[in-house]
Each structure stands twice: as structure tokens, then as C-alpha cells.
Amino acid sequence: MENIILTSIKNPLIKQVRKLHRAQERHKQNLLLLEGTNLIEAACQVDYKLDIVFHTDRWQENHQPLCLKLANKDLRMQLVSSEVLNAIATTVNPDGVVAIAPRRLDRELVVAQTKLRIAIEKLQDPGNLGTIIRTAVATGVDGLWLSPDSVDINSPKVLRASVGAWFRLPIATDRDLSQLVQQHQQQGIRVIATTSQATKSYWKIDFTHPCLILLGNEGAGLSEELIAMADEQVKIPLANGVESLNVAVATALLLYEAQRQFFQA
DSSP states (O other): OEEEEEOOTTSHHHHHHHHTTSHHHHHHHTEEEEESHHHHHHHHHTTOOOSEEEEOHHHHHHOHHHHHHHHTSSSEEEEEOHHHHHHHOSSSSOOSEEEEEEOOOOOOOOGGGOSEEEEESSOOOHHHHHHHHHHHHHTTOOOEEEOTTSOOTTOHHHHHHHTTGGGTSOEEEOSOHHHHHHHHHHTTOEEEEEOTTOSEEGGGSOOSSOEEEEEOBTTTBSOHHHHHHOSEEEEOOOOTTOOOOOHHHHHHHHHHHHHHHHHHO
16 A cells, blocks of 8 residues: 555646546546545446545545455555545545546447347436436346437546446447437337327336337437437326426336336236
8 A cells, every 4th residue: 555645736646636527638538536435345346447546544444444455456545635635526525535547438239239228318417327327227227328419427426426336337429329229120129219298108118128218318308300210209297287307217217117017027
């Protein structure tokens, strides 16, 4: 372990890490930030490569088993002051540990292997994406596609909201979701679009066969082009004048209905 403590936010290494708060710098340096004990533990569980783990003395005292596990890996353990830790973290009250790691690249998702997957168009909120990833892992989704104009999958907020599930779900950013829809249909995989204009409620769809669920962004929803291309259009019935649900909540309803059908099949 590294015993020298870094106490200055002007240290060149610390200045480099602080730049990773911006998406442009994460892409430029090909690095990402992992904040908090839960994410560090999740990374260890799947052997995700970490480069440097910055931690306070108090965090080390309170997490000896995890520290020993990290010390046995090929990485640098760097002791920092609380002031420095607060400076490199993006959260208001960090729990004492931040790591930098290689930025996650797109996973190759083979269309023909789709069983239950989701594709999201122009998703903007990192908290929503992280929550969707967490729900997708919990319900057995085998892949997620994002349009390229969506939120950065390597955003610290996405990672935190996923509570570690980010490491477990194959994710790809597809340049053309309309082409992706056609590829699924050519493989005999049904494409299901979510829209408030549909006449069929989501629980009337048979999710036991391979399918791709299309979801839109927080404000405009799914584009008319993708809705028109889908094999099925479904809605989530709403009462009392409510126009729409949060996209992460809507996704959870659809995925848990699919899981319910799988267990009953």
C-alpha cells in the first residue's frame, strides 16, 4: 500500500482526477470515476480493472477486508486527506474512497441472441439510466442499447444510481436504432414500442418469446419513426390526468411483467 498521504488539491495527479468530472475529459483520458464503497466492492466482484484507489485513513480503518483484497491486486492504493477526497469526488458527502479505472467500452451485442433486451432513444438523465440498468439486471435482461445522443454511460451518476449493476449488464451505443429494429425483425424477434397513444395495455403482450422493448426519452418519448416500425405498440394506463410516468418507472413495470410471465410459463 502507498503510505505517503496526498494533502494538496494542486497535486498534478489530483488535478488530473478532478478533470474526470467532465464527460469530455473521461473520453479524452479514457478513464472513469468510481465513487463509494459499494461501487468498489462491485468492481472487485467482477474483477473490473482499477488503476488507482484513493482513500482516507478513516476509510482504510473501517474497511480492512476490502483494503486487503485491493492490496492483492495490481493497482495503486493512494492515501489522501479528507480535503483531497472531497475535491476528487462528485458527491457532496463521499464515504472516503474514489477510484479511477479504464472507461467502459461498448459491448458487442449479437442480435440473434436477444431474449429480452431494451433500446432507449435519447435518454438524458443519468439517474434514470442507472436505475434502468439496476432494474434490467434484477429482471434478467440480457442487453441494453442506447442511441448515441443519450447520456454518457460512464457518468459517475449513472454508476452510483445503478448500485453496482452497471458492471453486470452488457450495454452498447447503437448509431441507428431504426436499423437495430430491422435487424431484430429479420431474426424473427418482436419489437415492442411504448407509447401513450397505443390501445393495448402492456400486460396483454406475450413477453415469453424473444423481444426488444423500445423506450423514449424523458420529455418527448419515443420517436414516431420507431413507433411506426414496431411490431406491437403498448401503453401503461394512467388515471387522474397524469400524462406520463418517469421512464425508469415505466421500464420497471414492463420488465417485471416480462419476468412474471417467464416464471408462469
